[in-house]
Structure formats: structure tokens, C-alpha cells
Amino acid sequence: MRTGGLALAALMMLPLAAPAQGALATARQRVESADYRMSGHMVRVDEKGVRTSQSVNIKAHWFPGVLRVLLDVASPAEARAHVLLEMRPNGQSTIKVAHPGDASMVVLPFDKWSDGPLGEAFSYEDFLEATYFWAGQAAEGETKFGARTCEMVKSTPSAADKTHFTGVKSWLDHASGFPVYVEKTLKGTGDVKEFTYFGLRQTEGVWSASQVEAKIHGHSGSTLLIIDRGTPQAHLDLKDFSPTQLTHF
Numbered sequence: 001m002r003t004g005g006l007a008l009a010a011l012m013m014l015p016l017a018a019p020a021q022g023a024l025a026t027a028r029q030r031v032e033s034a035d036y037r038m039s040g041h042m043v044r045v046d047e048k049g050v051r052t053s054q055s056v057n058i059k060a061h062w063f064p065g066v067l068r069v070l071l072d073v074a075s076p077a078e079a080r081a082h083v084l085l086e087m088r089p090n091g092q093s094t095i096k097v098a099h100p101g102d103a104s105m106v107v108l109p110f111d112k113w114s115d116g117p118l119g120e121a122f123s124y125e126d127f128l129e130a131t132y133f134w135a136g137q138a139a140e141g142e143t144k145f146g147a148r149t150c151e152m153v154k155s156t157p158s159a160a161d162k163t164h165f166t167g168v169k170s171w172l173d174h175a176s177g178f179p180v181y182v183e184k185t186l187k188g189t190g191d192v193k194e195f196t197y198f199g200l201r202q203t204e205g206v207w208s209a210s211q212v213e214a215k216i217h218g219h220s221g222s223t224l225l226i227i228d229r230g231t232p233q234a235h236l237d238l239k240d241f242s243p244t245q246l247t248h249f
Helices: 005-012 018-032
Strands: 035-045 051-063 066-075 081-087 094-098 136-145 148-156 165-173 179-186 192-198 201-203 206-208 211-216 222-231
Touching: 018 148, 018 165, 136 165, 148 179
Parallel strands: none
Antiparallel strands: 035 051, 035 222, 051 066, 066 081, 081 094, 136 148, 148 165, 165 179, 179 192, 192 211, 201 206, 211 222
16 A cells, blocks of 8 residues: 545535546545555655655544545654644634653644745645545546546635645546546645646455656656555554654654
8 A cells, every 4th residue: 555514515515527527426435434544755856856855654434524644754853743634524724833851732734834845846735635525526528647547636725724725636546536647726826836746556355556656847856755554444543643642753
């Protein structure tokens, strides 16, 4: 493995064409059944080809009404940090950060969500997976991406959704509902962030990718999230995201 209530019920009944509705529902179900650990590294490749690497550990679990993702930047020592991301389908997501020596986590201001461990190409917000729960969902039809048959879905946030994106287009694999390629348009600049997923596979009934490449269209360089190992059914619970765990380095 690499990497309710009435409001949610209303989202599930959005007027989509049947194929895209199936892909979108599968994508949401994937988020709502998340329970995994994985270890790997993030690599930034600049315009000159110079590589900067950080070791990361990620664990995630869907609790009733909220996806919790803990990003542990494990090395180098000067970059150590714990980042807790909480995605709620009602749009009120939060991101908190702790560094070695901190007594508690602090809320990351919204204007810092577009930052990331290695820059803006792969930002903290990109770990939230809120796209599939935004109010606006439109079927764009069946298309091909490489050898895969995909359903394209265009997601648009409402005023209640906290995001730095004006819209997201997802190429969802027809068979698994897993993203193959995603384009995210940034507010203000109109820049498009591109995410390409490599090495899709199914382990213990869970689909994942072995590598994700993020880049900004028209800009040099990219950032890679490379998964070395993982557990698709980790049996995580609340204690894995407790304040003690979050500030322990």
C-alpha cells in the first residue's frame, strides 16, 4: 500500500451522470474507509535537477464525520514536524502543527495551507482530500489517461469550503475510482497544479499508488511523494492521534 448526517446524504444525491456518479461515490468511499500507515520520502527536484529529500511517515483514519491524517516529517532533524490534518465534509477542515519541544499543537493559519514541507507544489492542503466532498460536482464524461479508462469529474467548492483552489479536475480510474491524474487551479494566480499517480495496485482490497508527482504547469521542477512501505488496514484508533502522540518526537 502506498498512498454524516443529512449534509453528507445530500452530497451523495448530487445530479451526476451515472458513470461519474459511480466513480465519485467510490472515491468518497475510499476516503471514508481510510485506515492506513505508510512510510516513504518526499523529494523536491529543482529547475537544475538538484534533489532535496525528507523522510516522512503518514497515518490516516476516518472517524465519524472526520478524516484525520498525521504527517510526520521524520528527517532531516532540522525539518522535524508533526502536521495533523482534519478534513470534514462540511468544509470546516483544520490543520495543526507541532515541532520538537512544543507543549501542544498550534493551528496553522489558512494562508499557510498552500505551503508544504518542500514548497508549494505539494502543499499541506493537498493531503486533505476534501475535493470529493465539495458541493459542486459535474460529470465531464469518460476519457483516457495513458492506458487507463477514466471518468473525469470537475469539483467546485462552495463559499463554505476552506480551500486555495477555484476548482479541481480528477481523472478517476473507471475500475477502482482511484485518481490517475488531477489538476487543481489556484485562486489568484490561476496556476494549475498537476498530480500524476504511478504504480496503482490493490492490496487487501485497498487501492493505492507507489508514487505521486506534483508540479505546477509551466514551472520548472517537481515534488515526488514516494512510498517505500505501508499497511492498508492498520486498525488505528483515537489514541494514535492523541495530544501525547502528536507532540512526542
